[in-house]
Amino acid sequence: MSEVTAIGLGEILWDVLPEGRQLGGAPANFAYQVNALGGTGVPVSRVGDDDLGREALDILQANGLCTDYVSIDPEHPTGTVLAELDKDGVATYTFPDDVAWDFLTCDDATRQLAERADVICFGTLAQRCPTSRQAIRQVLEAAPGALKVYDINLRQDFFTPGRIRDSLDRADVLKINDDELMMITGPFSLPSGQKEALARLLALHDLKLAVLTRGGEGSLIISPDGISDLPGEPVEVRDTIGAGDAFSAAMVLAYLKGWSLDEINRYAAQVAAHVCSREGAMTDMPPELRLK
Incomplete structure (x- = not known):
């Protein structure tokens, strides 16, 4: 799996x-879990010029993890939540404004990375600021051949239907969870059933996969x-932080190996359950969850 760059x-x-x-x-969790599962995960982000x-x-x-594509912001602090x-x-989050990742940039080196990437995973939260939103679009546009995974990741009021x-x-x-699906059902005029809502989104946006975690x-x-x-994997939950990101990483790697939907789903759920524990x-x- 080392040939997969995500x-x-x-x-x-x-x-x-x-x-x-x-x-x-x-995104950083996703990159970490891709690495942990046998791929090459690369974070593209921004931190402050500070101790954190x-x-x-x-x-x-x-x-x-390679940190060559994590830039340093001299003016804004490293993000905390x-x-x-x-x-x-189950975690809930409060995010301060005007932190380093709000000012993400897309330089030539990042464009070159995107051009050879197999997967790019992005979300909604990092698009709350126009600067980072434009950079994310530029990275995606530089990678016409990459599988683009949208982990919707709705937080506070940092999103709009548009x-x-x-x-x-x-x-x-x-990639969406059940709470997030409920949040967009009204604004997007989706059917009330989960399967029907996912099928509608799949068709409207010409998606290859629509994934719901519950x-x-x-x-x-x-x-x-x-x-x-x-159904869910039995697990004694310590916390759920990063479980969805682990699910995404495992799901993408299994999908690229050509597994069946049930195989993809079961494997991703096992990885997410491990993270919850x-x-x-x-x-x-553990070695048994790594893809060779």
Whole structure:
């Protein structure tokens, strides 16, 4: 799997939890998990010229990730987010404004990386600022051959229907969870049923896959040719931070290997369940879950 290069495009930030802080951000988590599963994950992001930024780079490098495409912002601080866990380990987040990843840029080196990438995973949160939104579009446009995965990642009020539609039109794969699907059902005039709503999005935006994660209730994958609807994997949840990003990483790698929808769905769910059983997003990955 080392020949697969997958970009995690967007925010790198620190999750500030009651027991301390952990490095995260959905694109960075995605890149980490691609690496952990046997591919080559590359974060494309921005951190501040501060202690938190330097520590973030050190941690990424210590975990085997290339940081050549994480730029340094001399004016804005490294991103942080207050993460609060409920009794089931499910996180809610509060994001400060005007942090380094809001000012993401697309330079020549990043364009060259995008040109040879097999996968680019991007979300909505990192598009809240016009500067980073333009950079994300430029990276996507520089990669006509890459599989583009839109992890919708709706947070607070940092999204609009128009921004979501634009992202869907640039994507090949939609990854969404059940809460997020409910949030867009009204504005997008989607059917009330999950399968019907995913099928509508798949058809309207010419997607190759539409993927719904439902926590302990399992996951649903729809393609133009089939459907996979599987129950959840049994797991004792420590926290859910990064589980969706791990699902995305495993799903993409399995899809590129040509697996069936059920095989993709089951494998991605197993990887996500493992992450839920550990604290934080950048967890260890047992050898049996790595793709050879």
